[in-house]
Amino acid sequence: xxxxxxxxxxxxxxxxxxxxxxxxxxxxxxxxxxxxxxxxxxxxxxxxxxxxxxxxxxxxxxxxxxxxxxxxxxxxxxxxxxxxxxxxxxxxxxxxxxxxxxxxxxxxxxxxxxxxxxxxxxxxxxxxxxxxxxxxxxxxxxxxxxxxxxxxxxxxxxxxxxxxxxxxxxxxxxxxxxxxxxxxxxxxxxxxxxxxxxxxxxxxxxxxxxxxxxxxxxxxxxxxxxxxxxxxxxxxxxxxxxxxxxxxxxxxxxxxxxxxxxxxxxxxxxxxxxxxxxxxxxxxxxxxxxxxxxxxxxxx
Amino acid sequence: xxxxxxxxxxxxxxxxxxxxxxxxxxxxxxxxxxxxxxxxxxxxxxxxxxxxxxxxxxxxxxxxxxxxxxxxxxxxxxxxxxxxxxxxxxxxxxxxxxxxxxxxxxxxxxxxxxxxxxxxxxxxxxxxxxxxxxxxxxxxxxxxxxxxxxxxxxxxxxxxxxxxxxxxxxxxxxxxxxxxxxxxxxxxxxxxxxxxxxxxxxxxxxxxxxxxxxxxxxxxxxxxxxxxxxxxxxxxxxxxxxxxxxxxxxxxxxxxxxxxxxxxxxxxxxxxxxxxxxxxxxxxxxxxxxxxxxxxxxxxxxxxxx
Numbered sequence: 001x002x003x004x005x006x007x008x009x010x011x012x013x014x015x016x017x018x019x020x021x022x023x024x025x026x027x028x029x030x031x032x033x034x035x036x037x038x039x040x041x042x043x044x045x046x047x048x049x050x051x052x053x054x055x056x057x058x059x060x061x062x063x064x065x066x067x068x069x070x071x072x073x074x075x076x077x078x079x080x081x082x083x084x085x086x087x088x089x090x091x092x093x094x095x096x097x098x099x100x101x102x103x104x105x106x107x108x109x110x111x112x113x114x115x116x117x118x119x120x121x122x123x124x125x126x127x128x129x130x131x132x133x134x135x136x137x138x139x140x141x142x143x144x145x146x147x148x149x150x151x152x153x154x155x156x157x158x159x160x161x162x163x164x165x166x167x168x169x170x171x172x173x174x175x176x177x178x179x180x181x182x183x184x185x186x187x188x189x190x191x192x193x194x195x196x197x198x199x200x201x202x203x204x205x206x207x208x209x210x211x212x213x214x215x216x217x218x219x220x221x222x223x224x225x226x227x228x229x230x231x232x233x234x235x236x237x238x239x240x241x242x243x244x245x246x247x248x249x250x251x252x253x254x255x256x257x258x259x260x261x262x263x264x265x266x267x268x269x270x271x272x273x274x275x276x277x278x279x280x281x282x283x284x285x286x287x288x289x290x291x292x293x294x295x296x297x298x299x300x
Numbered sequence: 301x302x303x304x305x306x307x308x309x310x311x312x313x314x315x316x317x318x319x320x321x322x323x324x325x326x327x328x329x330x331x332x333x334x335x336x337x338x339x340x341x342x343x344x345x346x347x348x349x350x351x352x353x354x355x356x357x358x359x360x361x362x363x364x365x366x367x368x369x370x371x372x373x374x375x376x377x378x379x380x381x382x383x384x385x386x387x388x389x390x391x392x393x394x395x396x397x398x399x400x401x402x403x404x405x406x407x408x409x410x411x412x413x414x415x416x417x418x419x420x421x422x423x424x425x426x427x428x429x430x431x432x433x434x435x436x437x438x439x440x441x442x443x444x445x446x447x448x449x450x451x452x453x454x455x456x457x458x459x460x461x462x463x464x465x466x467x468x469x470x471x472x473x474x475x476x477x478x479x480x481x482x483x484x485x486x487x488x489x490x491x492x493x494x495x496x497x498x499x500x501x502x503x504x505x506x507x508x509x510x511x512x513x514x515x516x517x518x519x520x521x522x523x524x525x526x527x528x529x530x531x532x533x534x535x536x537x538x539x540x541x542x543x544x545x546x547x548x549x550x551x552x553x554x555x556x557x558x559x560x561x562x563x564x565x566x567x568x569x570x571x572x573x574x575x576x577x578x579x580x581x582x583x584x585x586x587x588x589x590x591x592x593x594x595x596x597x598x599x600x601x602x603x604x605x606x
Contacts, residue, residue, distance in 0.1 A: 017428065018426060018427070018428075019427060019428040019429065019506055020424075020425065020428075021426060022422045022426025022428035022431070023422075023428045023430075024422075025364050025418045025422035025426065025507075026418070026419055026422035026426075026428065026431070026434060028415040028418055028419065029415055029416070029419035029422070029434065029438060029478065029482060030434055030469070032411075032415060032474060032475050032478060033434065033437055033438050033441070033475070033478065035476075036443050036449075036453065036471060036472060036475035037437070037438065037440075037444075037449065037475055037596075038458060039452075040449050040452035040453045040456055041444065041448075041449070041452070043452035043455065043456060044448055044449070044452040047451065047452060047455070052455075057455075101351075105346060105348075114352065115348055115352055115593070117350070117589075118351075118352035118355050119351070119355050119594075120588070121355065121356065121359065121585060121588065121589075122355055122358075122359070123588075124532070124534065124581075124584040124585050124587070124588035124595075125536070125580075125581050125584055125585070126532070126536020126537070126538070126554060126580065126581075126584065127536065127538065128536060128538035128554040128558060128580075129536060129554065129557075129577055129580040129581050129584075132554075132557055132558060132561075132573055132576065132577050132580075133358055133359075133362050133574075133577045133581070134358065135561070135573065136362065136570045136573050136574050136577070137358055137361070137362070139568070139570055141372070141568075141570065142365075142370055142570035142571070142574075144361060151553060154335070167547055173354075173358065177355070181596060189338065191361050203354070211470065217479070222372065234445050234446065234447065236447065237538050237539065237540060240538075241538075241558055246418065249343060253329075255445070255446075255447045257362070258447050258451070259447065259543075260484070262451055262454075262543075263543065269451060269454075269455065271450050272451050273452070276445070276447060276448035277448070279445055279447070279448060280444060280445060280448050283443070284443070287443070
C-alpha cells in the first residue's frame with residue numbers, strides 16, 4: 001500500500017501523468033455529459049429533420065415538412081401566446097412579492113426566522129405534489145372553498161382566466177420562498193455603510209429603496225428574472241396536473257404541446273423534435289436579450 | 301450568463317446561519333419608546349402572521365383533511381386512515397410505488413455524489429486538456445429545456461435497452477443534477493487550501509488517498525447539500541418517468557398519485573389524492589426542516605443557475 005502511494009506521489013509530480021489522472025477523475029462526468037446531454041442534443045436536431053413516428057423510428061429525411069407542420073399545428077400560436085402571458089404575469093408577481101417578502105423578513109429576529117421558514121416550506125414540495133395539492137384545494141367538491149364557489153356560482157378552474165390565475169397562485173405559493181431567499185442573498189451583499197451614509201444624509205425610506213436598494217440589487221434582479229422567465233416558459237407539470245390544458249384548450253403551454261404531439265395521439269417525434277428545437281432557439285434568444293437588456297441598463 | 305458569481309458565498313466559508321440573516325441593521329432603540337414600539341409593531345405581527353398562514357394553510361389543511369370524512373372516498377364515517385388504505389390497494393400498491401421512487405432517488409443520489417465528487421476534484425485540482433470545455437458543457441445543461449432533451453433521450457434509451465427502467469430514469473436525473481452538483485463540488489474543493497493536499501502528498505499519499513482521507517472530510521457540507529438536492533429532485537420529478545416509463549408497476553410516486561385521480565369511472569377520489577400528497581410531501585418537508593441550513597446554502601451557491 002505504502003509503496004504504491006509513494007509511487008503515485010512521485011508520478012503526481014510529473015505534469016503529464018497528472019493530466020491523465022485528472023482526466024480519469026473527470027471521466028465519469030464526461031461520460032454522462034456526452035451520453036445523456038451532447039448526444040441527445042445532436043439527435044434532437046437530426047430528429048427534427050426526419051420523419052420519425054413514435055413506434056416505427058427513423059423513416060428518412062422530412063426536412064421542411066416537420067417545421068412547417070410544427071408551425072401550422074392548430075395550437076402552436078395559441079400555446080405561444082398563452083405561455084408568454086403566463087410568463088409575464090408570473091414573473092412580475094413572483095419577483096415583486098419575493099422582494100417585498102425579503103424586505104419584510106430581512107432583519108434577523110425570532111419572529112422573522114419563523115416567517116422565513118413558513119414561507120420557505122412550500123419550496124420543499126415537488127411541483128407535481130404542489131399541483132396535486134391545489135387540485136384538491138380548488139376542487140368544487142372537496143376543497144375548503146366548495147361552499148363559497150357553490151353560492152357564488154363559479155369554480156376556480158372553470159373559466160380560462162380562472163384557470164390561469166389559479167395556476168399563478170399555486171406557482172407563487174410554491175416559489176415565493178425560493179425567490180425570497182435569492183433576494184435576501186442579494187440584499188445581504190449591500191454594505192451597511194451605504195445605508196448608514198444615506199440615513200445620515202436624511203434620505204427617506206422610499207428614497208433609500210429607490211436610489212440605493214434597487215440599483216444595487218440589479219444583478220440579483222437580473223438573475224432572478226432570467227431564472228423565472230426560463231422556468232415559466234417551460235411550464236408543464238402545473239398545467240398538466242391542474243388544468244389538463246383546459247377549459248377549452250385555453251391553458252396549453254408550449255411544452256405541453258410538445259408532449260402531446262410526441263406521446264398523445266399524434267405520436268410524431270419528428271414534429272415534436274422540431275418544436276423542441278424552436279423552443280430551444282427561442283429560449284436562447286430571449287435569454288440573450290434579457291441579459292443584454294440588463295447589462296445595458298447597468299451602463300446608463 | 302453575465303450574472304455575477306463573484307459575490308457568492310463559497311462552500312468553504314463557515315456554514316451560513318440557518319436564517320439567511322442579513323446583517324442586522326443595528327437600530328438603537330431608546331428604552332422610552334419600547335412601549336410605543338410594541339404598539340406600532342402589532343399591525344406588523346398581525347399582517348405577517350396572516351402571511352405565514354397563507355403559506356402554511358394549504359399544507360396543514362391537506363394533512364388534516366386526508367384523515368377527515370368525505371363522501372366519495374374510502375373515509376366516509378368519522379376520522380381515520382381510510383384514504384391511506386385506498387393507497388395500499390391502488391394497483392400495484394403504494395409500497396411498490398414508494399419503493400420505485402426510493403430506488404430512483406437512491407440511485408440518483410449515489411450517481412450524482414460519486415460523479416460530482418470525482419469531477420469536482422478533477423476540475424479544482426488538476427489541469428488537463430479539455431478541462432474548461434467539459435466544465436462549460438456541463439453547465440450548459442441548464443440552458444437546454446428539459447423537454448427538448450427528453451424526446452431524443454426516449455429514443456436513445458430505447459436503443460440501449462434502458463427504456464422503461466428505473467436505472468434509465470436515474471441516469472437522466474443524474475445528468476440534470478450535474479450542473480449544480482459539479483459547480484458546487486468544484487467550489488467546495490477550491491475552498492480547501494492546497495497546502496492540505498500537498499502536505500499529504502509529501503507524506504506519500506496518492507491523489508486517491510488525498511481525496512478520501514484529507515479532502516472528503518473538508519468538503520462534507522458540500523456533499524450533504526448536493527445529496528439533499530439530488531434526492532429532492534429525484535423524489536419529486538414528474539416529467540422523466542412520465543415519458544420514460546410505460547410499465548404501471550414501475551411508476552414513481554408522483555405519477556402514481558397523479559394517475560390515481562381518474563380511476564373510478566372518471567370520479568376523482570380526492571381523499572386518496574390528499575393522502576398521496578401527504579406521502580409525497582412528508583419526507584421532503586421533514587428533510588427540509590432537519591437540513592434547513594444546507595438547503596439555504598444550496599440556494600445561495602446555486603444562485604448561478606440559469
